[in-house]
Amino acid sequence: MAAVRTGGEIALNRIAIVAVLVVMIVFLAPIYWIASTAFKPRALATTVPPTVLFQPELTPFVKLFTKRVQQTKPVDPATYAAAPWWEKAVYDGGERILKVGDSPQLSPYPDRFVNSLIIAISSTLLAVSMGTLTAYGFSRFKVKGEADLLFFILSTRMLPPVVVAIPMYLMYRAVGLNDTHIGLIILYTAFNLSFSVWLMKGFMDEIPKEYEEAALVDGYTRMQAFFKIVLPEAATGIAATAVFCFITAWNEYAFALIMTNRRAQTAPPFIPSQVGSGLTDWTVIAAGTVLFLLPVAIFTFLLRNHLLRGMSFGAIRK
Amino acid sequence: MTQIELRGVQKFFGAVQVIKDLNLKISDNEFIVLLGQSGCGKTTTLRAIAGLETIDEGDILIDGKQVQHLKAADRDIAMVFQSFSLYPHMSVYENIAFPLRAMRKSKSEIDQEVRSVAKTLQISDLLAKKPSALSGGDMQRVAIGRALVRRPKAMLMDEPIGALDAKLREEMRAEIKRLHIKQGSTTIYVTHDQIEAMSLADRIVIMHEGVLQQVGTPDEVYSRPANLFVAQFVGSPVMNVADAAVAEKASVASVIVGDAPTGFEFPRTLLSKLNGHASGSLALGIRPEGVLIRRDAADGFMAVETQIVEPLGSFDIVDLKVGSNMLRARTKSGFVAGPGEKVFARIDPTQAHFFDKASGKSLEVRL
Numbered sequence: 168m169a170a171v172r173t174g175g176e177i178a179l180n181r182i183a184i185v186a187v188l189v190v191m192i193v194f195l196a197p198i199y200w201i202a203s204t205a206f207k208p209r210a211l212a213t214t215v216p217p218t219v220l221f222q223p224e225l226t227p228f229v230k231l232f233t234k235r236v237q238q239t240k241p242v243d244p245a246t247y248a249a250a251p252w253w254e255k256a257v258y259d260g261g262e263r264i265l266k267v268g269d270s271p272q273l274s275p276y277p278d279r280f281v282n283s284l285i286i287a288i289s290s291t292l293l294a295v296s297m298g299t300l301t302a303y304g305f306s307r308f309k310v311k312g313e314a315d316l317l318f319f320i321l322s323t324r325m326l327p328p329v330v331v332a333i334p335m336y337l338m339y340r341a342v343g344l345n346d347t348h349i350g351l352i353i354l355y356t357a358f359n360l361s362f363s364v365w366l367m368k369g370f371m372d373e374i375p376k377e378y379e380e381a382a383l384v385d386g387y388t389r390m391q392a393f394f395k396i397v398l399p400e401a402a403t404g405i406a407a408t409a410v411f412c413f414i415t416a417w418n419e420y421a422f423a424l425i426m427t428n429r430r431a432q433t434a435p436p437f438i439p440s441q442v443g444s445g446l447t448d449w450t451v452i453a454a455g456t457v458l459f460l461l462p463v464a465i466f467t468f469l470l471r472n473h474l475l476r477g478m479s480f481g482a483i484r485k
Numbered sequence: 486m487t488q489i490e491l492r493g494v495q496k497f498f499g500a501v502q503v504i505k506d507l508n509l510k511i512s513d514n515e516f517i518v519l520l521g522q523s524g525c526g527k528t529t530t531l532r533a534i535a536g537l538e539t540i541d542e543g544d545i546l547i548d549g550k551q552v553q554h555l556k557a558a559d560r561d562i563a564m565v566f567q568s569f570s571l572y573p574h575m576s577v578y579e580n581i582a583f584p585l586r587a588m589r590k591s592k593s594e595i596d597q598e599v600r601s602v603a604k605t606l607q608i609s610d611l612l613a614k615k616p617s618a619l620s621g622g623d624m625q626r627v628a629i630g631r632a633l634v635r636r637p638k639a640m641l642m643d644e645p646i647g648a649l650d651a652k653l654r655e656e657m658r659a660e661i662k663r664l665h666i667k668q669g670s671t672t673i674y675v676t677h678d679q680i681e682a683m684s685l686a687d688r689i690v691i692m693h694e695g696v697l698q699q700v701g702t703p704d705e706v707y708s709r710p711a712n713l714f715v716a717q718f719v720g721s722p723v724m725n726v727a728d729a730a731v732a733e734k735a736s737v738a739s740v741i742v743g744d745a746p747t748g749f750e751f752p753r754t755l756l757s758k759l760n761g762h763a764s765g766s767l768a769l770g771i772r773p774e775g776v777l778i779r780r781d782a783a784d785g786f787m788a789v790e791t792q793i794v795e796p797l798g799s800f801d802i803v804d805l806k807v808g809s810n811m812l813r814a815r816t817k818s819g820f821v822a823g824p825g826e827k828v829f830a831r832i833d834p835t836q837a838h839f840f841d842k843a844s845g846k847s848l849e850v851r852l
Contacts, residue, residue: 377570380537383557384564384641385631386587399574 198460204453209260212449226256227450231458234272235262276455279437284462285348286433287416290355294412295405297356298363299371303393305364306371307379317368320361328358329421336425346427354426355416362415363408370404371397406473410466417463434459487548487638487671488512489534494543496529496695503529505695507543511673516665518686519675520718526695527675531641534673536560547638558587563632567644569624571616577603577627578612584635602634605664621649625657629664639671647676658684679719683707691715713845716770716838722802725776727810728842729769731759740769740832745808749832750785751852758850759839768840773802775836776814778821778828786829791821805830 172180204212206223235257242258250258254271257264265272301320305313335354336345344350374397382392398405424436438455441447467474489511496504503526511517519527532538534545536557545553552560563584571580578599585595603609606626616624625645632640646657662685665672676682682689683703691698691706691714699711710716716724730741732748738755739748759767779786792804792811796818803821805812805828814830821828834852841848 375568375570377566377568378572380535380557381564381566381570381572381631382583383537384535384562385584386558386635388556388558391587396572399572 201453201456204450205457207450207453209448209450212453224256225253226260227448227454228458229253229256230260230262230448230451231276231454232274233257234265234274236265237261238263275432275437276434279432279434280458282348282427282431283417283433283435283459286351286355286431287413287462289348289352290359290416291409291413293352293356294359294363295367295409298360298367298408299398299401299405301360301364302367302371303397305368307376317365320364323357323361332421332425335422339426344426346429346431348431350426351423351431351433354422355419358419359412359415363412366408366411367401367404370401370408373404374400403473406470410470410474413466414463488546489639489671489673490544490546490549491530491534492544492546494530494533494545495541496526496533496538497541503695504533504540507695507697509690509697509700511671513671514669516672516674516685516687517690518682518688519673519690519692520677520679520682521692521698522677522718524694525692527677527690527692528643530692531564531643531673531675534639535562535564535641537564561635561638562641563635563637563639564641564643565625565628565632565645567647569616569628569648571619571624571627571631573616575616576612577608577614577616577619580616580627581612581630581634584631588635598634602630605633605667606630622653622657625649626660629661633664633668637670639673642672642674644676645674646681647678654681661685680721683719689719691718693718709847709849710770710838711847713768713770713840716840716847720772722773722813722815724770724772724838725812726768726770726840727807727812729767729839730765731755731767740837742769742812743808743810745787745810747787749787751832751834751837755834755850755852758852759848762839762841762848766842768842769832770838770840771812771832772836773813773815775833776805776812776830777833778803778805778814778816778830780828782829786831789828789830791826791828792824794821794823803828 203219205227206225207218207221208224208226211218211221238258238261242263247255247258254264304310305317310316339345339350344353378396378400379389379392382396383389387395418435419433420435423433427433427436434455438452438459441452441455489509491507491509494504494507495502505526507526507530509517519530521527529538533540533553536552536555536559540553543553544551547560547562571577572583575583581599581602582595585598590598599612600609603612606629608623608626608630611619611623611627616627619627628645642661645661646654649657658681661674665685674682674685686703688700688702689706690700693714699706699715701709701711706715706719710719710724713726717726727742729743730748731751732739732741733753733756734748736753738751738753740751740755741748778789782788787807789805789807789812792806794804795802799818801816801818801820803814803816805814807830812830837850837852839848839850840846
């Protein structure tokens, strides 16, 4: 049957396209704003009206990674001539890079970034693997009080987490977990676990039991059947769950702000701490934010095929 | 050489008893079909033998050894599932090799055995494909290949061709039979399709509501059904069953179907064989081919009116009005033109079955 569109349908379709474009602009505008600011000369970052056309530069990124101080007197021309391009860029802004011997001193940003990576990756691995095993158990075996237990697991998400932040901080301080990587890993794992269990339960329920039963009859133990048959089948669900857990852990701000201050501080509380007093260099903050966006974007991009399938997976009834 | 024996097997799902005191002996190389409606316990029985379901009481013996406490993996039994259950992330080759890998065979041995099974099943050209690229029939062949490759003690099949379309089902039925004759292994096959059961089985085991109804060769269960359930479950078109009363009339016995004004003539010996069984609790069973009809009046034939005619190609099924009951008769194609025709019918006494209405049991009357 050839679909002949009426004038009304064409008009509706156009309205839909316009609506999608508007929504896209609303969502992408802040990202464009922050990304363009990250490449702007400092002087253009705060102009009103905003500068749209400018010569992009990497100076904000140089500043992001280095410790600097204000120059009190003009730089020696010979030193300036001998400096590499990135150091010249800092001199041009009336600052100089602090050095230990000949090598530049790094700002805390790389450390905070690595902290974010360690904590987000570890807690994601833990939450997804524990969630997968728990979901398998709930999905395949008769568990006494299954509905109540699942509800209980979900109930950990019913309070806004910040409500318990202060008591959690006191507990963490008492056991010496504050400002440690392991502390935040435990916290984020616990926080993501309920989500991971529920999501994986949906995916596990979709995997026909017969696959494992075939493997059991084929001479494998349940554990072997789980690893050889169930896990590969659940890959899509695991990928989707991992992306959600990673994003949550990566973006978490409130607990990271309260529980950490230096050693285990992650990027989210660190970046705004640079706003500080006096003159804020917004280009540096923008550069830090852009770099911070990258891991999630890359991770999500790599798993995009699994994600798309994962989104519709639970909805299809076979 | 594999014998399987079930002794007093009981199984409950909560308060529901799905297998009731099941006793069955299956001998080596036998092709047994468990036949029954869905929910009759046949699949549960099969899964219990496979080790996928525990039993609450009784023994399951394979070659005389109790296995009810063994894990599925340790029973050396292969199973073909209705959904085929081919592992989607593995190629056909990997699927067939999977059981061999569990046995930790060498690479070359696995390769040799996979290829030999593939050859038997004529799927050698599919080995590199993923299951999702296969047709239903080929999936079935791969599933059977995966079961055969290990040379298990017994093959269990749970409605293995139920998911295929009618034509393919017939083809695969023949293929399974051919394979069984060639390979010869003790096979237990579950189906709700009595034609499948008749065509494949050495012996058919008919179950109903968890209770074994009859065990016998296809011919036995067809021509000597043990009770009303078996009588009506086996055979297509279905056997006519009607309340009947027997009276003595001159030198013959007369069997009155329902509230019909006259009865069908039966040999006098029926009376003694029924041995005074009360007429009030008697049911007559007669397959459509046992209802003989002709166009002109003859001795012993009763005048009846035709109702619906179902032309089925090689024969017709004609509904005959006998009192307020309907008797279905099998005739040559086109023998009766349509409803409302007057024909003459009689019941072939040698094909008649008599049942006790209360218990449903056959009275074992053979004329």
